[in-house]
Amino acid sequence: MKIQKFEDIIAWQKAQDLAVAIYKEFEKSTDYGFKNQIQRATISISNNIAEGFDRNSDKEFIHFLYILSGSCSEVRSMLYLSVQLNFISSDKVEKLINQTNEISKIIRGLIKSIAPQLTTNN
Template sequence: MAVKKFEDLVVWKKAQDFAVLIYEDFSNLKDSSFKDQILRASVSISNNIAEGFDRRTNPDFIRFLYFAVSSNSEVRSMLYLSTKLNYLSTENANLLIDKSNEISKMLFGLIQSMKKTAD
């Protein structure tokens, strides 16, 4: 059965949950520029999945999935930095990094499957 709406994609759901965790962990951060950047990047992951899905062509969807990968990588990079700046504990950052890596694997898997159906 083909997926009919982006809300049915497991990777979109995981990206939404990931953004919620980022919001929770950085809600009290005083560094507003860092906070704004990581929050926007985390939201961008699921938004790019949704936007690409509703473009209704495989090449467009693939392009937006790569945007989602890039946003996810940006969040992951900022998570590493957050430990160096003492914004998050290493343990908490590593849990979030693991979730980010899981989302990346899922996105790359979806990209590969979309490329196969595009051939």
């Protein structure tokens, strides 16, 4: 079954959930630079899925998937830092890190499923 719209992509759904969780977790943070960066990086994950999907090109979609994979790693890195800075407890951050790992795994699978089509369609 071919995906008809980006909203049907599981990684996009999970990225939206992650963004909501990050916003809620850091909403009262007074370190506005940190808060802004982690929120922007998190939003970038689902936005790049949407933008890449609607380019209607597998090659461009994969390009955007690689970009969002980097954003996912950025969020994970900032989450580790947030524990060291005592912005969040290690228990809370573990759940968020698990979410980023799950999204990354789905994205890697999506890239692997699309990439072979590029060689057969050219």
